[in-house]
Amino acid sequence: MSSEAKYTVVLIRHGESEWNQKNLFCGWFDADLSETGLKEAQTAGKLLKEKGFTFDVAFTSVLKRAIKTLYYVQEELDLHWIPVYRHWRLNERHYGGLQGLNKSETAAKYGEAQVKIWRRSYDTPPPALEDGDERYDTSDRKYIQYDHVVVPRCECLKDTVDRFMPYWHDVIVPVVKAKREYELNTDMLNVPLTYLESGQRVVISAHGNSLRALVKYLDNIPDSEITELNIPTAIPLVYELDAKMKPIRHYYLADEETVKAAQAKVASQGTVKK
Numbered sequence: 001m002s003s004e005a006k007y008t009v010v011l012i013r014h015g016e017s018e019w020n021q022k023n024l025f026c027g028w029f030d031a032d033l034s035e036t037g038l039k040e041a042q043t044a045g046k047l048l049k050e051k052g053f054t055f056d057v058a059f060t061s062v063l064k065r066a067i068k069t070l071y072y073v074q075e076e077l078d079l080h081w082i083p084v085y086r087h088w089r090l091n092e093r094h095y096g097g098l099q100g101l102n103k104s105e106t107a108a109k110y111g112e113a114q115v116k117i118w119r120r121s122y123d124t125p126p127p128a129l130e131d132g133d134e135r136y137d138t139s140d141r142k143y144i145q146y147d148h149v150v151v152p153r154c155e156c157l158k159d160t161v162d163r164f165m166p167y168w169h170d171v172i173v174p175v176v177k178a179k180r181e182y183e184l185n186t187d188m189l190n191v192p193l194t195y196l197e198s199g200q201r202v203v204i205s206a207h208g209n210s211l212r213a214l215v216k217y218l219d220n221i222p223d224s225e226i227t228e229l230n231i232p233t234a235i236p237l238v239y240e241l242d243a244k245m246k247p248i249r250h251y252y253l254a255d256e257e258t259v260k261a262a263q264a265k266v267a268s269q270g271t272v273k274k
């Protein structure tokens with residue numbers, strides 16, 4: 001850790017899901033990890049162990065691909081016992097009317113440029129799900145248990161930023177700083193009640209676009225440049241932060257070439273297959 005750094009937060013996008021494997025827009029659909037994704041998660045855990053990382057607290061979404069990825073990381077680190085807080089605010093961006101469609105076929109139909117806008121622009125949402133569309137499920141127990149959750153009909157990255165960042169500021173940051181200096185927000189009841197005196201080491205297992213939302217904030221990436229950011233599956237992304245939780249540096253636990261190839265693979269999912 002560099003000398004001014006006080007806290008470390010590790011971000012990890014889930015391993016490949018069955019829908020990633022089929023190249024389908026996934027969003028809030030609760031796809032499982034593929035065999036490859038499971039192995040990727042185990043590899044990420046082994047790597048974190050090898051590099052000497054450990055964690056006090058973990059956060060994840062309510063989607064099984066992120067939950068299971070976290071579990072395999074915990075398994076490798078022998079950290080089954082740490083508190084794990086799951087919250088819908090960490091979910092993948094909701095892909096609305098694109099959910100379940102093949103990304104390459106969608107690029108062939110609407111053009112690669114349009115698909116890139118839907119996938120990577122900051123504030124252009126995908127088409128919204130309409131009433132009567134079976135993909136618009138407002139009875140899912142994951143969400144109806146909370147009065148305040150309105151299942152979205154679609155989300156652009158900005159919408160994801162708007163629902164992820166309150167959780168970062170009101171729950172994750174105080175937990176990292178190990179302080180109780182916030183009002184308990186009933187929206188976010190699942191906060192830990194015991195804290196260490198020093199900062200806690202946190203791992204966040206989430207999704208390509210919910211992590212893009214967080215990285216955009218942390219690195220202050222302009223709206224126009226966020227279109228080029230792709231987060232690869234299951235390569236731990238380490239943030240070292242100062243006392244005010246401003247990033248000092250970040251790095252992937254992989255060499256540059258591996259990261260670039262993995263990012264290019266994600267970007268190419270939205271292109272027409274020749």
Ligand SMILES: O=C(O)[C@@H](CO)OP(=O)(O)O
Nearest residue numbers: 024025026027092119208
């Ligand atoms: O389908 C999705 O939900 C996401 C992440 O897998 O895809 P994309 O990379 O196209 O935003």
